[in-house]
């Protein structure tokens with residue numbers, strides 16, 4: 001009898017990628033059957049899931065009373081979401097509580113480090129990292145047989161993220177990339193479609209990975225490496241904008257704020273001082289090839305076509 005895995009966020013990027021991974025995997029597809037949770041089972045994304053053979057159920061993490069039915073009978077349980085910090089904390093705790101009540105044994109939480117703790121209180125404004133870390137601490141205090149923490153890097157797919165500043169083609173044909181990072185700033189890049197490759201160890205051996213963080217990125221790429229590869233793949237010269245170029249990229253104040261170099265990335269690093277060591281450890285647990293930035297760009301072009 002296969003075990004039931006419940007995926008919150010199955011209609012989104014991370015959850016959807018994990019669903020596809022399990023459905024296409026020679027062993028996991030036999031070991032697990034999938035239930036995808038959505039707020040709207042009539043959406044196109046939910047219908048597509050259903051057509052792939054995923055059971056689709058409606059529930060809302062903002063309404064804890066809808067959660068027990070969504071998790072009933074589950075062995076494993078995975079959560080991704082997109083919300084403000086306070087909402088995310090409430091949602092995360094509510095789904096963890098529902099999972100404990102349902103007797104779920106493996107709980108996977110899409111987490112990130114606490115920037116406030118990692119910087120000794122010097123950077124306290126990265127709320128969407130801190131909120132995930134707070135939920136992680138809460139989950140660690142619950143009696144799951146195994147809780148595992150997926151720590152995704154910067155999505156390569158952010159090149160299409162509507163919240164992020166878009167690259168701008170200049171009159172001279174060069175292209176300003178979206179972020180005014182200094183050339184040596186390093187970013188851990190993940191093709192989010194690789195999500196399942198990082199979670200495979202936890203699916204295979206939950207007890208071994210109990211309490212572990214799976215740091216999820218193909219590699220750390222400097223901003224200069226990113227634009228140089230983008231230039232080589234696109235055939236256009238892609239350059240890093242200077243701070244004074246930001247108004248050329250976007251007039252949206254939120255996007256302008258995102259485009260500016262931030263203290264976290266420039267001074268501390270996305271995962272903090274242990275990031276490279278943690279990534280090395282995670283890579284040693286994996287047995288599948290990860291998608292490089294170059295491969296991602298090659299398979300998603302053409303780029304900068306007007």
Ligand SMILES: NC(=O)c1ccc[n+]([C@@H]2O[C@H](COP(=O)([O-])OP(=O)(O)OC[C@H]3O[C@@H](n4cnc5c(N)ncnc54)[C@H](OP(=O)(O)O)[C@@H]3O)[C@@H](O)[C@H]2O)c1
Nearest residue numbers: 009010011012013014038039060061062081082153154155
């Ligand atoms: N972009 C990055 O570089 C990056 C890096 C690290 C971490 N993250 C984190 O990744 C998260 C977003 O993940 P994603 O991009 O995979 O998500 P996404 O594609 O935006 O999808 C969000 C998913 O969450 C579900 N959802 C939202 N609110 C819900 C609720 N109240 N109850 C039940 N389900 C709900 C949605 O389902 P329905 O709409 O079908 O209900 C959808 O499946 C954010 O927390 C972000 O901070 C992003």
